[in-house]
Amino acid sequence: MKAVLFGASKGMGRALARLMAARGDRLFLIGRATDDLERSARDLEIRGAPAPVKTAYCDLLAPESFAPALDQAERELQGFDTVVVTAGLFATQEELENDPQLAARVLAADFTGTVLFCEEARKRLLAVGGGTLCVFSSVAGERGRKPVILYGAAKAGLSQYLEGLDHKFRARGLRTVCVKPGFVKTGMTAGLKPPPFAGQPEAVARRVLRAIDRGRPEVYTPAAWRGVMCIIRNLPRFIMRKIEF
Amino acid sequence: MVDGLVLKSENLPAAAERATLSRGLGRSYGDSSLPAGADLPVADATLADRLLGFDPASGMLRAEAGASLFELNRVFLRRGWFVPVSPGTQFVTLGGMTASDVHGKNHHVDGCFGEHVRGLKLRLADGRIVECSDTCEPELFRATIGGMGLTGHVLEVEFPMRPIPSPWIWGESRRIEDLDLMVAGLKEAAREWPMTVGWIDCLARGAKLGRGILMKGRWARPDEAPEKPPPRKRRFRVPIQFPGIALCKPNMKAFNLAYYWKHIQRVRRGILHPDAFFYPLDALDDWNLIYGRRGFTQYQCVLPHADGNGPARRFLERFVSAGGMGFLCVIKDFGAEGKGMLSFPRPGMSIAMDFPIHPTKTPTLVDRLNELVIAEGGRIYLTKDTFTRPEHFRAMEPRLEAFNAVRRRWDPEVRIRSAQSVRLLGDPA
Numbered sequence: 001m002k003a004v005l006f007g008a009s010k011g012m013g014r015a016l017a018r019l020m021a022a023r024g025d026r027l028f029l030i031g032r033a034t035d036d037l038e039r040s041a042r043d044l045e046i047r048g049a050p051a052p053v054k055t056a057y058c059d060l061l062a063p064e065s066f067a068p069a070l071d072q073a074e075r076e077l078q079g080f081d082t083v084v085v086t087a088g089l090f091a092t093q094e095e096l097e098n099d100p101q102l103a104a105r106v107l108a109a110d111f112t113g114t115v116l117f118c119e120e121a122r123k124r125l126l127a128v129g130g131g132t133l134c135v136f137s138s139v140a141g142e143r144g145r146k147p148v149i150l151y152g153a154a155k156a157g158l159s160q161y162l163e164g165l166d167h168k169f170r171a172r173g174l175r176t177v178c179v180k181p182g183f184v185k186t187g188m189t190a191g192l193k194p195p196p197f198a199g200q201p202e203a204v205a206r207r208v209l210r211a212i213d214r215g216r217p218e219v220y221t222p223a224a225w226r227g228v229m230c231i232i233r234n235l236p237r238f239i240m241r242k243i244e245f
Numbered sequence: 246m247v248d249g250l251v252l253k254s255e256n257l258p259a260a261a262e263r264a265t266l267s268r269g270l271g272r273s274y275g276d277s278s279l280p281a282g283a284d285l286p287v288a289d290a291t292l293a294d295r296l297l298g299f300d301p302a303s304g305m306l307r308a309e310a311g312a313s314l315f316e317l318n319r320v321f322l323r324r325g326w327f328v329p330v331s332p333g334t335q336f337v338t339l340g341g342m343t344a345s346d347v348h349g350k351n352h353h354v355d356g357c358f359g360e361h362v363r364g365l366k367l368r369l370a371d372g373r374i375v376e377c378s379d380t381c382e383p384e385l386f387r388a389t390i391g392g393m394g395l396t397g398h399v400l401e402v403e404f405p406m407r408p409i410p411s412p413w414i415w416g417e418s419r420r421i422e423d424l425d426l427m428v429a430g431l432k433e434a435a436r437e438w439p440m441t442v443g444w445i446d447c448l449a450r451g452a453k454l455g456r457g458i459l460m461k462g463r464w465a466r467p468d469e470a471p472e473k474p475p476p477r478k479r480r481f482r483v484p485i486q487f488p489g490i491a492l493c494k495p496n497m498k499a500f501n502l503a504y505y506w507k508h509i510q511r512v513r514r515g516i517l518h519p520d521a522f523f524y525p526l527d528a529l530d531d532w533n534l535i536y537g538r539r540g541f542t543q544y545q546c547v548l549p550h551a552d553g554n555g556p557a558r559r560f561l562e563r564f565v566s567a568g569g570m571g572f573l574c575v576i577k578d579f580g581a582e583g584k585g586m587l588s589f590p591r592p593g594m595s596i597a598m599d600f601p602i603h604p605t606k607t608p609t610l611v612d613r614l615n616e617l618v619i620a621e622g623g624r625i626y627l628t629k630d631t632f633t634r635p636e637h638f639r640a641m642e643p644r645l646e647a648f649n650a651v652r653r654r655w656d657p658e659v660r661i662r663s664a665q666s667v668r669l670l671g672d673p674a
Contacts, residue, residue: 010255036256043295047320187292190253 001025002080004073006058006117007087009033009040011186012136015205016084021049028073028080030058031087060087060113061105066120074124081131082212083121085114088136090188096150103150110154115161122165122174130173134212135162139180139220142229146244166217175215179208182225195245197224250286257293257311261368261398264288266663268394269338270313273345274543275631276664277393282674288398290340296320297401304406305363310340310399317406322519323474326406327464329361333575335524340399345628346391346588350440350462350523353580357590359390360583361404367397370656374400379584388651391585393627395666396652411470414517416462420508424455424561428554428594431578434461440522441578446501447564447571447598448494454561457576458508462522470516478520482530489537492601497570526573536601541572544611545597545626546618547579547590556621557594560614564598567613568606571598586648589626597629608632615641627665638669645670 001020008017008029020027021044029037029044034057041053054076058069073080089109096103118135125131140148141155148155159178166176183189183198199222211219220226232245251268252260261267265285268278280287290311298307304326308317314335317328332347341347346359355361364378365386375397377386389396417438421427427443434441438461445457526532533541548556557576564571575597582591600607611632618625624641625633639645649670652659662672 014255039295039297042297046296046299187254187256190251190289190292 001082002028002077003082003084004028004030004070004077004080004121006030006083006085008044008084009036011086011188012181012184012201012204012208013084013086014040015201016086016208017044017049018047019205019209021045021047021053024048024050026050026077027053028077029053029055030069030073031055032057032059058117060089060109060117063113063116066117070120070124079128081125081128083125083131083133084212085117085121085133085135088114090151092192093147093149093151106151107154110151111157114158118161118165122169125174126169126172130169130175132175132177132212132215133165134177134179134208136179136181137162139182139225139229142180143232143240145232145240163217170217176217177208177211177215178218179211180218180220180225180229182220182222182228184222197222197228250280250284251289252286253289253292255292257288257290257309257398257400258368258374260288260290261400262372264398265661266394267310267340267398269311269341270336272334272336273341274629275627276668277345277627277630278341279664281662281664281667281672290338290399293400294338299406304408305403306406307364307401307403308339309401310343311338313338314342318519321406322409322412325409325412327409327412327519328358329405329407330355330358331523332358333524334527335520336527339402340394343390343399343402344392344394346583346585346590347628348579348590350442350460350577352590353435353441353578354439356580357391357583357585357588358404359585359588362390362402363405364401364403365389365399366401368400369397370658370660384651385655387584388586388648390583391588392648392652393587393665394663395661395670396655397661409464411465411467412474412519413465413470414462414519414522415465415469415515416460416517416522417512417514418458418460418508419512420505420510421459422456423453424558425554427455427457427459427576428550428557428578430459431576431594434459435578437461439463443576444504445561445574445576445596446505447561447569447574448498448501449505450565454558454565455576456505457574458505460522462517465516475518475520478518478528480528480530483532483534486534487537489539489601492536492570492572494570497572500572539602539604541599541601542607542611542631543597543599543629544614545589545595545629546614546623547593547595547626548618548621548623549591549593550578554594556623557596559621560596560617563613563617564610567610569598569600569610569614571600574598586644586651587627587642589624589628591624593623597626612637627669630665630669633669635669635671 007013027049037055045051056069056072058065089106137159138155140152141159162178204221207221254260267288293309293311296308331349342358346357348357440462443459577595579590615637619640666672667674
């Protein structure tokens with residue numbers, strides 16, 4: 001597998017990259033902080049990714065960086081068959097309500113930026129006959145909920161977009177994998193109180209890699225969140241107004 | 246359980262900026278990784294776990310301080326590399342291994358982990374990020390090794406991994422009838438074996454005092470070892486907190502007796518899984534729950550043994566007479582003292598034991614044991630300590646002044662401190 005990883009220096013992206021490295025996949029890392037990416041590249045080489053693991057600058061808030069980063073990945077890997085997007089921004093509902101500029105950044109990165117990046121990646125994958133586009137959305141996009149109104153709205157749009165891609169392009173070889181993590185204990189969620197069924201990034205990564213290998217269009221992780229969200233989606237509004245979940 | 250403010254991030258230098266202490270996986274038995282006060286933030290290093298450089302020719306490895314020994318074993322054991330010194334758990338970070346200057350079954354030949362560390366990157370109390378080693382800021386380097394995290398936040402650690410002939414252990418264990426034979430056995434084994442340790446039934450008295458099992462091991466040669474690498478060990482989880490009654494004296498006696506007589510043959514030899522040899526307790530996740538709500542503590546000391554096995558005998562006699570009931574008691578002969586200014590090991594016999602905490606009896610027991618350790622000229626291991634009095638600690642640590650001087654030089658305002666340093670070194674809470 002030859003994969004471009006966007007956001008592999010942290011959290012679930014880091015865990016997934018390590019699994020891919022351990023089985024010898026060829027990797028190319030893109031992200032905002034290139035010094036930090038270089039450190040992750042060394043980590044992945046030591047863990048088994050064929051050296052050298054190269055990196056390029058790419059920022060969800062700078063759509064002009066998307067094409068050059070993917071061009072460079074194509075050159076370095078001599079073509080790629082997989083693109084994984086774990087990059088994204090997160091802030092609590094309270095922070096977003098109090099800071100419109102932060103809200104603008106989170107909405108722009110998690111929806112507009114991610115979708116435009118996927119458009120760029122999808123075109124390149126389709127041009128070589130297909131491949132896998134794995135993108136981390138969130139269970140926050142499943143229903144309007146009090147603690148994740150703004151973040152959830154961006155993720156809802158993203159999930160919808162990925163489902164559309166799957167319907168339109170699967171027959172032409174593009175396998176879209178929409179990952180919907182529940183609460184996972186990473187640096188992003190450090191400081192938040194973990195609910196029941198909170199997951200570990202390593203376990204999430206194992207499940208996601210299986211989904212990538214099999215081309216499953218949608219994966220909830222930890223698995224228990226599929227059931228949790230099924231219930232949440234079907235709760236009547238008068239209950240959703242009362243609960244704080 | 247202590248409530249506190251934990252800062253956890255992949256970016257450890259940034260997390261350390263606001264923190265008054267760094268912690269790793271929190272397996273220290275005592276209060277060394279706990280904050281000096283409930284509102285003082287502690288940086289959790291475990292997400293800063295990247296391997297930054299490995300030279301397959303020399304084995305030299307550089308990694309972020311939160312990298313765990315568990316991860317290193319997963320990555321390197323199959324490829325024929327192992328850390329130069331391993332403690333009795335693999336749920337420990339490189340930063341923690343440095344701060345505790347951990348020792349292992351090979352202490353009599355290889356010393357502590359700190360002897361092998363070539364360089365450290367630290368974030369100091371004033372925000373500077375510095376490299377230190379034997380040649381660059383050597384005093385800071387020596388104070389940080391075994392310095393319980395009090396000199397600065399350890400960010401990166403560099404040390405050589407060691408090539409091993411196979412990832413399996415060739416081990417021999419022997420049932421030993423009493424303390425004299427145990428001490429003699431350890432000393433004799435130290436001459437031929439690179440790794441040795443003894444387990445003692447610390448409830449046996451009289452003629453049976455100090456009976457136990459002596460374990461010896463070395464890395465297996467390729468022709469002895471199975472062809473396959475060691476499989477991932479299944480780990481079991483202790484599902485519930487045990488009630489306090491589970492550790493009443495008859496149960497502890499039964500456990501110790503069973504452990505001793507499980508070794509029904511006098512001698513056993515054979516190939517061992519490295520996890521079973523190095524990390525027997527890691528097979529049981531949350532094993533501390535066995536000790537119930539009050540929890541447990543460990544006491545570990547080293548006693549100089551200029552006059553044979555007298556000190557170890559006096560220690561065990563004191564332990565039994567002071568009403569101690571131990572569960573897992575481990576004995577090990579130490580080699581030379583290391584370079585760490587406050588590093589625990591020194592030549593002599595080290596004894597470590599676990600016991601359940603009793604609110605009134607345990608502090609008294611620790612006092613009685615410490616009095617004996619002071620009289621014998623020994624010292625205790627800070628990583629295991631929760632109950633020692635500051636005056637006792639000062640009495641057994643003539644090196645403390647030198648350590649304090651280095652600390653004052655690099656952190657005059659005592660920004661970096663822990664619950665343990667408040668208790669033992671008189672830091673402000």
